[in-house]
Amino acid sequence: MTINCKGKLIDLTATKVMGILNVTPDSFFDGGRYGSEKALLAQAGKMLAEGADFIDIGGYSSKPGAEFVSESEEIGRVVPAITSILQHFPETLLSIDTFRSKVAKAAVEAGAAIVNDISAGNLDPEMMQTVANLKVPYIMMHMKGDPKTMQQLAQYENIIKELIFYFSEKVAEARSFGINDVIIDPGFGFAKTLEQNYELLQKTELLQLLQLPLLIGISRKSMIYKHLGIKPEESLNGTTVLNTIALTKGANILRVHDVKEAVECVKLFQMVSKP
Template sequence: MTINCKGKLIDLSTPKVMGILNLTPDSFFDGGKFQDQTASLKQVERMLNEGATFIDVGAYSSRPKAEHVSEAEELKRLLPVLEVILEEFSEVLISVDTFRSKVAKAAIEVGAALINDISAGQMDPQMMAMVGNLKVPYIMMHMRGTPQTMQNLTQYDDLIKDMLFYFSERLAEARSHGITNPIIDPGFGFAKTREQNFELLDHLELFKIIEHPLLVGVSRKSMIYKTLDTTAEHALNGTSILNTVALQKGASILRVHDVKEAVECVKLVTALHS
């Protein structure tokens, strides 16, 4: 299984790691740490040295009940940092975490390689057409509502069946717009209770039926630290455990705050399976 990023084929038969770079002041774990360009560059360098294949850059916080920010503010936070990263690390494969088509277009024109959309095109009806025109890989996540409302939208007839139906609809829409490199993200923590997150992880292998790469992002989330009665700052060990489970159940990409530990998970699970 491969995806085409800026003319380079990325082989996902061995899982890859996507490092998170939040440019927001209010992200749940590292909000405010990397708004400064110098700090951002140091973090990107660190994640690349630790083995990240992708860097996921976001300028709009999607944590539950996060403050809504304007498109202009998102662009103001995002574009200058993208430019300096790509000037310093010209070969880096940047994923941009946005649900806005205009932000996606601007980011790809600067040199980003993928679009990561928490709404799978539902928060901006122009997004999929834009991604199809840009001809870049498209990460589409499962979510209901918005970051401001999703915690009230956790009622499902059957969680897994409902999600599989959701992705079948979203993938059909993506194909109609010429998107050829879709990646699915089940959206841990998005419109799901803690119990539903564990149900989803327990049945994650069922998403192989979709036959597209599977991205998993559980890094330091509340499903871990609330279960362990700790904090996000102390949830690295729990993150590594659940990343290992996700890899064993078919994850192709791990989206994480801690690249070194995730790369070690990939190496060990790969050795086990070989």
């Protein structure tokens, strides 16, 4: 199970770790921390030293009720970050976390290797054609509505069945545009109640029916800290527990704020899983 990043085949059979690096003032956990180039490069260097396989750059918070950001402002946040990281760490594989095709295009032209779209093309009809033209892997996430409306749309008769149907349609659409490398993300916390998130995690292995790489992004989310009655800053231990469970369910990529702990989690799981 491989994806092509800048002509380099990345084997996802062994789980990879994607570090989250938000250049936003209002992300739920790390908002405003990496607004300066010095802080950005320090964090990127730390993640790479700790073993990150990818770094995911985001310039528009997708938390419920996040402030609107114009396309030009989003581009103005992410492109300098991408350029700076690649100047200092040229081998880094960066993904761009955006649902806008113009931002994706600008980011890939600046050196990003993957497009990570929370809306799977639903919020920008030009996205899939743009990704196809750019010839980069495409991470498509499950979400209903948009970040402002999604939590009012968390109704499912059978959540896994609906996700499989959703991704089957979306993957077929992506293939019709000529997108070769598709990664699916079930979208924990997006249009899902706390209980639905845990039901989804319990049954995540069923998504392997789609025979596509699976990205799991649970890091420090409210499904952890609200259930435990703690703050996001206190939810690293819970994140590690759920990441371990995600590995037993077939996760190919863990998308995390804390790279060192996720890499250790993967290494230990691999030792236990040896035949």
